[in-house]
Every structure is written in C-alpha cells, then in structure tokens.
Amino acid sequence: MKILAFDIGGTAIKIGIINEQGHILESREVPTLAKEGGEALMNRLLMIIGEYKDLDRIGISTAGQVDHIEGKIIFASENLPGWTDMEIKRRIEEAYNIPTAVENDVNAAAIGEAYYGAAADNKAFLCLAYGTGIGGAIVENGKIYRGAFGSAGEFGHTITHVGGNDCNCGGKGCYETYASTSALVSRVMHDLCIEEANGRIIFKLLEEGNQDIKKIINDWLFEITMGLVNFVHIFNPSLIVLGGGIMAQPYIIRYITENLPKYIMPNYSRVKIVEAKLGNNAGILGAAHMAIEM
Ligand SMILES: [Zn+2]
Known part of the structure; x- marks a missing residue:
C-alpha cells in the first residue's frame, strides 16, 4: 500500500510517502504560505497530490479542530486563516477518488507514537x-x-x-x-x-x-x-x-x-x-x- 501523508502546520507542510509497515520512503517540506488563505492552501494540496502516481490512500494531519468523520476543519486559528470549514476529505476524494483520512495534528502525532514511536x-x-x-x-x-x-x-x-x-x-x-x-x-x-x-x-x-x-x-x-x-x-x-x-x-x-x-x-x-x-x-x-x- 502506498500512502501519501501531509502534516500541515502554520509555517510548513511536511509531506511523506509511507508504506503499510509505517516506513517513510521519501519526505520533504514546503512552506505553508498560510497568509495566502485557506482556498490557496487547499489548491496547493490538490496540486501536490497530482504529482504522485498509484496512491492507495491519503492521510492528512492538520492544525486546527477537525471533524474526522467528515474530514473537515471545524475551527482553525489565525495561524491558518480561511482554513475553518474547509472540506478537505470531500475536495480530495472528488478530485482524485483516493480514500482520505483527516485528523488533528496532536491526535495524529499521538497515533504515530502509538504505532511507531515512544508508545x-x-x-x-x-x-x-x-x-x-x-x-x-x-x-x-x-x-x-x-x-x-x-x-x-x-x-x-x-x-x-x-x-x-x-x-x-x-x-x-x-x-x-x-x-x-x-x-x-x-x-x-x-x-x-x-x-x-x-x-x-x-x-x-x-x-x-x-x-x-x-x-x-x-x-x-x-x-x-x-x-x-x-x-x-x-x-x-x-x-x-x-x-x-x-x-x-x-x-x-x-x-x-x-x-x-x-x-x-x-x-x-x-x-x-x-x-x-x-x-x-x-x-x-x-x-x-x-x-x-x-
Ligand atoms: Zn485557555
């Protein structure tokens, strides 16, 4: 299984290709450019996803409060202006038809530690x-x-x-x-x-x-x-x-x-x-x- 994962923070977005065993096969970082607003950020995510082939799943960790079932942002602070209400899961699945999980960054980090790290x-x-x-x-x-x-x-x-x-x-x-x-x-x-x-x-x-x-x-x-x-x-x-x-x-x-x-x-x-x-x-x-x- 080939998973594309993002970790979206106020200043940087970490991007990784990860396999089913939790090995990071490649990773890089790009600036969030949060000031350009939520819509610009969403479009950049969609563009980055388009650069990869044969993805099975997409996982997104993001700052802000997340409705993980709908895969949307309930509330994001001014660190990510215009990110509140963004329907990340729907937008990605409509564009690429790849199952997408969206989670708050601290929850995602805890799950990372639970399966691959300190816990x-x-x-x-x-x-x-x-x-x-x-x-x-x-x-x-x-x-x-x-x-x-x-x-x-x-x-x-x-x-x-x-x-x-x-x-x-x-x-x-x-x-x-x-x-x-x-x-x-x-x-x-x-x-x-x-x-x-x-x-x-x-x-x-x-x-x-x-x-x-x-x-x-x-x-x-x-x-x-x-x-x-x-x-x-x-x-x-x-x-x-x-x-x-x-x-x-x-x-x-x-x-x-x-x-x-x-x-x-x-x-x-x-x-x-x-x-x-x-x-x-x-x-x-x-x-x-x-x-x-x-
Ligand atoms: Zn308080």
Missing part, C-alpha cells in the same frame, strides 16, 4: 505537546478517545490557577498560560530583561550555571508537573508521552520523573514519563496509519 508497546496513554500552547490526546486501545462531540483532550485549557493569566481561549488561569514553552520564554524575557529567548538559549544558560534561569525553569517545570498530577489522577495512565521541541532537553523529563511521584497517590505512581520519539515525523506517520485503518 509502541502501549495502547493506553496520554500524549501532550508543549509549544505555543499545550495540545493533548488520549489514546485507549490504540484509538483516540474523542468524547461526545469530538474535542476531548484539551489539556492546555484545564485551569490550574483560578482567576489567573488571561488565555487566548477567553478563559483565565489555563494550564498552557503557565506551562507551555511560550510561557517559559516570556517569563525569561520579562524577568531577566532579555530581548530574545528560545528553548535552546534558555537551556544553554542553565548549562552555564545561571541560577536565575534555573529558578525560572524549575518554577515552569513545577507548573508542568502540577498539570500532570491532575491528568494522572483522572486517567490513571501507564505512560505519558511528552512532545514539542523543548522536550529534547533531558533536564525536563528527569525533573518530572523525580518530582511527579511526590504529588500523586501511591497507587498511581507506576506511570512512566517519556519523551516523544518520532519528532516532526509523528504527524505524517499517524496520518498514514489512520489512512491505512480506514
């Missing part, structure tokens, strides 16, 4: 991705738990500080306003009056023994851990997979593994915390797997 021998786990916000997916029996209306797993918008920071969802005190990578970066820039910071710069300062940075990072890791305490008590998972570029810093997983057990009840403490394994291939692999399973 490969574990079919019931949580997957959280830390970046600008915090996305999440709940996997049970190798499938995404979706809830009644398809949107379960918004860990980033659970409230960890009542009446706290304003969040772009309209709420106050959401987990992601304290525990996302962006939250760490803005606090470092604010507290240390640094004009530009990112994960790499911050952890380099930590390595150099900067004590102010260490305090800020540990505060941030405490916020991450407190969220996980809630999720562990709700889901009783055996595994939590943490994704997002920042998780490549071994200090993070070490801190959480050491500290989480102090705040959870003893019978929950068998939970393992691991870093996502597939990096930015998780989305195309998960999308391909969902296309295979259609």
